[in-house]
Amino acid sequence: MNPNRILNLFIAAAVLFCSLNFSNASYAQLRRGNNERPAENRVEQRRNQGAQRNNGNIRNNNPNNENRPIQQNNTNRVGNGNTVNRNNNTINQNNNRVNNAHNNNVNINIDNSHDVNVVNNRNTVVRRNDLSYYHRPPYVYGGRRYYAVNPYFYHPFHPFTWGPVWHPWGFFIATLATTAIAVTVASKQYHYNQGVWYAPSSGGYTVVSAPVGGTVATLPTGYETVVVNNTTNYYYGGSYYEKAGTQYKVVAPPAGAVVTNLPQGGKEVKIGNQTYVQVGDTYYQPVQVSGKSKYEVVQVES
Missing domain, CATH: 1.20.5 (Single alpha-helices involved in coiled-coils or other helix-helix interfaces)
Structure with missing residues (x-):
């Protein structure tokens, strides 16, 4: 090849x-x-x-928020109504907040959110006397004169409760007792039950001062009889009544009236060197009558 x-x-x-x-x-x-x-x-x-x-970005492994980025350096991240606080490890679901501290101090009787319609000074303008009624010179302070029949005698104020069915101003209830009756005063609707007056409030009824002019058929048990200028008044729970025909009518506190107890809601106020108890806009002077501690409705003049 x-x-x-x-x-x-x-x-x-x-x-x-x-x-x-x-x-x-x-x-x-x-x-x-x-x-x-x-x-x-x-x-x-x-x-x-x-x-x-x-x-600073991580994946959210929460099954309710799959593949949703959460910023670690962002203190509060809101998603689907849930608030996540990484720093405090606190989760508030559906924006519902629970303050455990409130569980230790709960007042189930008084609900101040319902007090917006309460007018506590409706019957606190006293019925004045002729100044000749007073035989003692008034206490003068700050351009005002404070008239009282009895001499000033200080004793500590202790609020009084008129039995289990009585409630102070501002007390809220959701429903009324079956014994409550409707009373209209100056075109306003009230309910009265055993010495306590109620006004309609959001979600229920709030205790208010007795409206002047309101009438009831009977007086509550435990009332106190007070006579001023030969006029008989009936006192109960901070309210005053007078006989009007076959009924009893709410009247303003009569100046010079002396009562044994004052209701919850009153407070001591210092006027000069004397201490009074203020209930609504009415001033009571602590006095002593027949050796007993009482309170007299003060007539204040400018």
């Missing part, structure tokens, strides 16, 4: 062998590349997540 032909055949075989090896190597490298790319992607994802953590 021709030597040149043999050489050409050898060179062609070598070229073919090299081409086949290069193709196999490329194909293997391509397969390795495809298999390694997910791993590279996972590494890249971890790097991205690490960068997000460094920036």
